[in-house]
Amino acid sequence: MPAYPLRALVLRKTKLGETDLILTLLAADGRQVRAVAKGARKSKSRLGARVEPFSVLDMLLHTGRSLEIIAEAETVQTHDALRADYDRTMAASVVVDVLDKGSVEGQAEPQLFDMALVTLDVMESAPVAALEPLVLAFLLKSLAMHGYRPSLDRCAACGAEPEAPLAFSVEAGGVLCSHCAAQGSSAQPIAAEARDALRAMMRSRMAEVPEIVVDPSVAREVRWIVRAYTGFHIPSRLRALDYYLGQGR
Ligand SMILES: [Zn+2]
Numbered sequence: 001m002p003a004y005p006l007r008a009l010v011l012r013k014t015k016l017g018e019t020d021l022i023l024t025l026l027a028a029d030g031r032q033v034r035a036v037a038k039g040a041r042k043s044k045s046r047l048g049a050r051v052e053p054f055s056v057l058d059m060l061l062h063t064g065r066s067l068e069i070i071a072e073a074e075t076v077q078t079h080d081a082l083r084a085d086y087d088r089t090m091a092a093s094v095v096v097d098v099l100d101k102g103s104v105e106g107q108a109e110p111q112l113f114d115m116a117l118v119t120l121d122v123m124e125s126a127p128v129a130a131l132e133p134l135v136l137a138f139l140l141k142s143l144a145m146h147g148y149r150p151s152l153d154r155c156a157a158c159g160a161e162p163e164a165p166l167a168f169s170v171e172a173g174g175v176l177c178s179h180c181a182a183q184g185s186s187a188q189p190i191a192a193e194a195r196d197a198l199r200a201m202m203r204s205r206m207a208e209v210p211e212i213v214v215d216p217s218v219a220r221e222v223r224w225i226v227r228a229y230t231g232f233h234i235p236s237r238l239r240a241l242d243y244y245l246g247q248g249r
Pocket of ligand 1: 157158159160176177179180181
């Protein structure tokens with residue numbers, strides 16, 4: 001079978017046998033692809049030096065029996081700045097971990113790849129204080145691309161325009177009016193400012209997210225809502241996200 005070209009973002013690498021690596025990739029069309037980089041762990045391997053998480057590669061692949069085989073790989077973008085700084089590495093690790101757990105083999109989602117790359121690009125130079133809003137905005141936007149856009153303008157249950165006090169229900173899929181919140185047990189009260197921050201994250205382009213001001217009094221609430229909403233829709237353990245949101249806060 002002839003080799004075919006693929007541009008992809010490296011999400012994860014795992015050891016295979018003595019000298020090989022398996023790469024988990026997000027292809028440009030949003031599918032997840034797993035491919036073997038033969039000999040990549042040999043010290044002289046040219047390939048091995050290129051296949052780090054956060055890197056974007058142009059590859060030639062052969063279809064193998066169970067996994068694709070990398071014939072050639074050229075680096076398109078290294079995203080080195082994400083590896084040079086602890087805060088950036090941790091934030092970018094959440095992005096690739098969520099893409100790893102949330103993208104599906106054989107299921108295309110072209111916008112996901114573009115959004116992931118823009119997110120990593122912005123994270124390379126954003127102020128450190130903007131990294132968490134970028135992580136949270138990425139989670140909300142990627143869930144929306146998978147069909148789970150949270151309802152933030154209207155009550156997720158009855159469609160009415162909700163007035164304060166607001167509540168949020170991950171099961172219902174967004175904010176609830178006080179009437180609907182009183183009906184169910186899963187709703188948590190949230191401040192209007194928390195809803196505004198979530199709305200700003202959904203509406204802003206990634207490059208604009210660093211300008212969103214999240215009121216410190218509601219930062220915890222915003223973090224909690226996005227974590228719970230993500231966990232509801234991506235049931236796999238999100239180790240990088242738990243570590244990121246848990247650290248020293
Ligand atoms: Zn309602």
